[in-house]
Amino acid sequence: MSSPSSSSAVAAIRRTLGGWLAAPEADSRRASLPTVMLFLAPALIVYAGLTAYPVLRTFYNSFFNVADLASSEFVGLAHYAEVFRDKTFWAAVRNTAIWSVIGPILDVVVGLLLALCLYAGVPFSRFLRVAWFTPVLLSYVVVGIMWVWIYNYDWGVVNGMLRALGLGSWAQAWLGDTRFALGSLVVTHAWKWAGFNMVVCLAALHSLPSEVLEAAELDNCGWWHKLTDIIVPMLWPTLLNLYILAFIGKMKVFDLVWIMTEGGPVWSTETVSTYVYKRAFNWNTFDLGYPSAIAVVWFFVVVGFVVFFNVLFRRRERMEY
Structure with missing residues (x-):
């Protein structure tokens, strides 16, 4: 004790x-x-x-005429009223909408096809994995200049291949024709980002339950039905996320367009971002008020889509769980 x-x-x-x-x-x-x-x-x-x-x-x-950084004139909502009457602005909105809707589809589809090739074990798969992902590491300046050369009418690779195949009549000034300029830029952008989508899709493919795929093979399921009825439905959440990320990113596209076409020819590749830059810094008149109003309007458009997608995903998760 x-x-x-x-x-x-x-x-x-x-x-x-x-x-x-x-x-x-x-x-x-x-x-x-x-x-x-x-x-x-x-x-x-x-x-x-x-x-x-x-x-x-x-x-x-956006509420002022800013012709001089030291002075400004209040104009209220006049700039916003002018935005909705601006035909060039609506042309830029149309081009940006095409970028944002069609471009992500091409990005995701190409990325999925490349991932399927690697998943199937094509020859030289290790080399192809590196080669297909390399464009993601390149800057927009390098990609833009390289593809300007590829699209060149006289000695570009695209027209050179068409002429070699006896299809010289199909050769075009791809970046100088209003019919093909925007589509050419979309293809270039898809080439740059297909590798990123490929990596994500390949990781998703490897995470699929093997017993489901084995059961499909035991049932003699053809490769097309196996792809459309089993693989794609199981990868749908991943593909949808990739599409939404690409959609939001392309709503703000600027650098590739500016390097390759600067919005031309005749506004055919003009996007909202390039138009804002032109009105703010590239025209003879210096006025930050009107381009600021365009930027504010587009800011709310992008935020609106982000909120819409967030609400859509939340509702889908509630329905699933």
């Missing part, structure tokens, strides 16, 4: 050890907020200076 003095000594040691063990946790709790703010401060400063302030300034400029 221990004495009272020894019991008090043990209690004192426990209190001391408990204080030592609890002290770091308490200090970390007291220092957590300043520490977090210290680490977040550089990112917040960059975000505020390069993202938040330009967005707020764009909203502000």
